């Protein structure tokens with residue numbers, strides 16, 4: 499199966515790296531294209547994938563086509579490609595729905611929200627497929643996504659909230675850790691910021707491994723760390739007081755941004771429709 503990837507920014511490069519690293523896809527079956535050629539050449543030098551000379555070449559040679567451009571670049575590009583109907587079109591763009599994709603392609607379409615951590619073959623790829631996919635196509639697609647981490651099918655109703663956990667998650671965790679490290683240095687200026695950051699990275703790795711290897715719930719881990727009447731309990735009390743409102747606001751704000759993006763994508767599709775009429 500030939501896999502095409504258009505757009506080699508953060509997500510496109512991650513997919514090339516992850517597919518090659520997992521050996522789920524042979525580099526000879528990967529055809530890539532980016533608006534700026536240098537990024538594609540770098541992927542070719544590193545992994546031996548083929549660089550196409552145009553997006554059309556990718557769209558017309560691939561069986562499975564990942565379009566990894568920003569949300570507002572996606573629909574106009576796909577429309578221009580006039581993809582053959584047998585191509586399975588996959589969008590990774592937040593805010594672009596299955597309905598939007600079905601309006602610009604007559605064949606099977608899917609939506610995936612990948613995560614940067616799939617570069618390490620870990621993390622969750624969220625996906626939802628159109629009813630145009632056969633059962634076999636869905637199975638093959640889920641299996642491909644499973645090769646770069648955990649593939650989790652979700653409805654379009656749930657995908658936005660889940661996106662914040664799995665896909666924004668690495669960035670949000672990094673933001674939380676940076677704030678944690680800076681507070682430590684404010685408290686103890688003798689500790690360098692670099693040392694505090696390294697301590698937290700090692701702590702995150704160890705925490706995730708322990709949770710997984712012992713199949714612990716977060717509550718069970720807390721119980722093992724927070725000695726009764728000890729120090730951690732005090733820290734947890736502060737988190738319980740401060741974090742719920744912060745996370746509620748975070749979900750409200752990201753929901754609003756998703757809504758704005760979806761509105762712009764719909765507006766763009768409507769304008770294009772008018773121009774085409």
Ligand SMILES: NC(=O)c1ccc[n+]([C@@H]2O[C@H](COP(=O)([O-])OP(=O)(O)OC[C@H]3O[C@@H](n4cnc5c(N)ncnc54)[C@H](O)[C@@H]3O)[C@@H](O)[C@H]2O)c1
Pocket residue numbers: 504505506507508509510531532533534537553566567568569571575590591592611612613614665
């Ligand atoms: N970054 C993430 O962690 C993440 C996670 C999930 C989903 N997404 C989605 O992935 C998409 C891409 O995000 P990103 O962070 O990789 O963005 P990015 O800006 O890093 O990459 C976009 C790439 O697309 C290329 N491009 C734009 N128009 C093109 C065209 N017509 N032909 C060929 N190449 C073109 C650009 O040159 C750029 O390299 C977005 O829609 C975003 O919603 C991103």
